Amino acid sequence: SSSLLPQIDMKQPEPSTDSGSSSLQRPEETTVSSQTTHGAADMTRRMVCGGLAGMIAKTATNPLDRIRMLSQTGEHGIKLSSSTTTTKRITPLQLYKSILQNEGILGLWAGNGANLLRVFPAKSIVFSSNDFYRGVAHTLYFGNDVDNNNNNYTTQQQKQQLPWMLSFLSGGLAGMTASAATYPLDLARGRITGKLAGPGGKKHYKGIVNTVLITAREEGVRALYKGVTPTLLGAMPYEGIKFGTVGMLERAFPKSSTGEEQGGVLSNNIVRKLVFGGAGGVSAGLLTYPNDTIRRLLQLQGSKGTTEHFDGYFDCFRKTYAKYGIERFYRGAFINIVRMAPNTAIQFGSYELLKQMSEG
Secondary structure, three states: OOOHHHHHHHHOHHHHHHHHHHHOOHHHHHHHHHHHHHHHHHHHHHHHHHHHHHHHHHHHHHHHHHHHHHHHHOOOOEEOOOOOEEOOOOOHHHHHHHHHHHHOHHHHHOOHHHHHHHHHHHHHHHHHHHHHHHHHHHHHHHOOOOOOOOOHHHOHHHHHHOOHHHHHHHHHHHHHHHHHHHHHHHHHHHHHHOOOOOHHHOOOOOOHHHHHHHHHHHHOHHHHHOOHHHHHHHHHHHHHHHHHHHHHHHHHOOEOOOOOEOOOOOOOHHHHHHHHHHHHHHHHHHHOHHHHHHHHHHHHOOOOOOOOOOOOHHHHHHHHHHHHOHHHHHOOHHHHHHHHHHHHHHHHHHHHHHHHHHOO
């Protein structure tokens, strides 16, 4: 039996050599697999953070959004008191009082359920895909590889380096991606919030699923995509201007190598996102508001109580301009600016906070 021992010892090196050579590949395979898993997990984390940030912002500013939508769509037959009804244009304050009188305090949050169902997937896609497109843009522009799994493309240093136009394109592509994926939900939200309750507080649409079903039944499935063209055309400049403005402000107010902002007041990254996000939202909302008005008018046509008909985007612009003038396209713009500042500030601030919390 002792003579077998050297034979065993002599044979061991051969398999150990083979296993050793194969083991040289296994760490690489494991590393690739680990990076892929880590990348997928990080993208999921970013999507969840983006979705939750959008929900927080929407709920906080839904009353302003409801008043803005009613101003923008020109809702008629608004009851201002128990005995009088007017079809004239009314002020945001009158709209606020009318909502409270006819629908109660919860009327200010009408459509918020539809908002949340739409906003979560929309903002999860917008924020996560913007991070992704920024990474691609950084790689193409600087010609070096970006470790997406370590998310180097979202560090402050790289955000300062990326030109404004690439930040604009990244945000614009992210906006179009999200809009295309969630448009029927956006249409349902527009119809719910863009209509006041009828006599006795009766509402034609009762939630996002009900709105989608009624629209498809009464007007056909294609009606779920009414206004999709201006939505996609508007998503590109809107999100592009928003994210581009944030990127531009980050370049204008850079942090030092130690991570501290030169002026001190913006040293906290969450505060930076709140301020820059609010500025980006106001800029984007003001510059793209006429397109958004056309989009809302197209979404509402065919719904109960709406008599106007348009044959597409340019027909809507032509008829609306001929009847009301350029002012019509900016109706509700002031309340929109008042809404956009806190909405986008909360979005960006919440996204940054949730990311920090999820990172441990």
